[in-house]
Amino acid sequence: MSDTQAPPAEPAVEKPKRNWRTFVLGVCIALAAASGAAHAQGTHQVQALKITVLVTNLAGNARGGDGEWGYSALVEASGRKILYDTGSSPDMVLKNARALRVDLSDVEEVVLSHNHGDHVAGLMTLRREFAKANPKAFSRAHVAARIFEPRLNAGGDDQNGLRDIRAEYLATGGTFIVHDKPAELLPGLWLTGPVPRPHPEKNWSPGLSLRVANTLIEDNVPEDSALVIATGEGIVILTGCGHAGIVNIAEYARAIVSGKPLLAVMGGIHLFAATDQAVQWTGARLKDFGLKTLLAGHCTGIEATYILREAARLDRKTALVSTVGSSFTLGRGITSGALAQ
Ligand SMILES: [Zn+2]
Ligand SMILES: [Zn+2]
Numbered sequence: 001m002s003d004t005q006a007p008p009a010e011p012a013v014e015k016p017k018r019n020w021r022t023f024v025l026g027v028c029i030a031l032a033a034a035s036g037a038a039h040a041q042g043t044h045q046v047q048a049l050k051i052t053v054l055v056t057n058l059a060g061n062a063r064g065g066d067g068e069w070g071y072s073a074l075v076e077a078s079g080r081k082i083l084y085d086t087g088s089s090p091d092m093v094l095k096n097a098r099a100l101r102v103d104l105s106d107v108e109e110v111v112l113s114h115n116h117g118d119h120v121a122g123l124m125t126l127r128r129e130f131a132k133a134n135p136k137a138f139s140r141a142h143v144a145a146r147i148f149e150p151r152l153n154a155g156g157d158d159q160n161g162l163r164d165i166r167a168e169y170l171a172t173g174g175t176f177i178v179h180d181k182p183a184e185l186l187p188g189l190w191l192t193g194p195v196p197r198p199h200p201e202k203n204w205s206p207g208l209s210l211r212v213a214n215t216l217i218e219d220n221v222p223e224d225s226a227l228v229i230a231t232g233e234g235i236v237i238l239t240g241c242g243h244a245g246i247v248n249i250a251e252y253a254r255a256i257v258s259g260k261p262l263l264a265v266m267g268g269i270h271l272f273a274a275t276d277q278a279v280q281w282t283g284a285r286l287k288d289f290g291l292k293t294l295l296a297g298h299c300t301g302i303e304a305t306y307i308l309r310e311a312a313r314l315d316r317k318t319a320l321v322s323t324v325g326s327s328f329t330l331g332r333g334i335t336s337g338a339l340a341q
Contacts, residue, residue: 042184042230042257044187044188045188046078046187047231048077048079049078049229049236050328050330051073051328051329052073052327053073053266053322053327054072054074054096054097054100054102054324055067055068055070055071055073055085055086055087055088055093055096056071056268056322056323056324056326057070058297058321059323059324060324061324061325064100064325065095065096065099066095068089068118069118069298070085070087070088070089070092070121071085071299072086072119077188078186080109080186082109082111082189083111084110084113084240085111085119086122086126087122088119090121090122090125091125093125093126094122094125094129105130107126107130108134108137108138108140109140109185110123110138110140111143111191111225112141112147113226114144114221114223115147115221116221116241118161119240120161123138123169124168126138127139127169127172139175141169141175142177142179142183142185142191143177143178143225144179144193144223145180145193145222148162149210150163150210151208151209151219152209152211153209179225185227188229189230190227190256191228192225192253192256193225194223194225194244195244195249195252196252197244198248199245201245201246201247201282203242203245203246203269204220204241204270205273220243224242226238226240226242226249226253226267228252228253228257230257233263233292233331234264234292235258235260236262236264236265237264237267239265239267240267240268240298241267241269241298242267242269242270242299242300243270246265246269261292262290262291263292264292264293264295265295266297266322267297268299269282269296269299269300269308270299271299271300271301273301274304279304279308280307281311282311283309283311286311287313291314292318293318293328294312294318294319295320295334296322297323297326300321305319305320305321323336
């Protein structure tokens with residue numbers, strides 16, 4: 001199947017291109033996850049890395065973009081760009097990127113962390129806007145298995161955030177690449193695919209159902225997936241809502257790329273409604289993993305971020321509430337927005 005054009009009748013998805021290495025690693029990781037053992041797998045490292053937040057709930061500068069309930073961040077790694085999530089309003093990523101003078105015109109790969117509308121709604125605006133000059137712009141969307149499954153509310157209506165966007169995107173020649181296991185998108189930069197959940201963190205909002213074998217079960221957002229980036233200083237994790245649970249994600253990240261300490265966790269961790277006890281447990285586990293930097297945004301919750309900061313033994317320079325325009329750079333750490341130090 002072509003990367004940029006999908007046939008009209010059965011256009012849904014492209015299976016990821018696998019080489020022997022990816023396949024072997026995938027098998028090894030599945031076995032590692034099944035046995036509970038974590039073995040070093042990926043060997044590549046990203047040498048240069050900057051992650052800039054384009055959408056999150058808070059904005060600290062009227063000329064530097066607006067905040068909204070949603071998430072998006074631009075990853076620049078080893079000379080390549082990947083957009084992770086696309087915000088909640090159709091044009092918020094585009095507006096904020098322009099306000100921040102962030103160039104998205106050469107972005108061809110996008111990752112959608114899960115189906116929720118506050119992470120996928122900007123996809124079509126970005127595809128249409130930048131495809132005018134570059135047909136490959138935003139033409140490849142990486143997602144995890146099961147992302148397209150209907151999410152049924154009490155009335156039986158499908159609330160999947162990609163329900164309408166999927167067909168629109170395919171009609172533009174865009175392609176979805178569906179991952180059912182970890183995939184190395186760039187040397188040293190991995191998408192987890194679905195994350196094993198040995199810890200019952202349950203960091204999702206209840207109310208929707210999945211239909212499995214004609215039975216309705218709670219929608220635990222099974223496709224929720226994060227970026228895992230191996231660097232010489234440790235592992236960087238970027239997560240959209242963290243519905244899989246950040247401790248589950250961190251353990252899986254260490255199985256994928258190594259047992260190295262966590263250099264940084266960025267993004268939404270969906271702890272805003274969690275008990276203090278649950279947040280303290282999470283922070284303590286992150287401390288055990290050697291967490292050095294936390295730039296928590298979106299659904300993490302502001303109070304929860306401060307509890308995490310204390311539990312992980314971080315401080316005002318190393319653990320912040322993320323704002324639009326805040327960033328993490330390898331070798332430099334966090335550059336904050338105007339708020340929340
Ligand atoms: Zn979500
Ligand atoms: Zn969200």
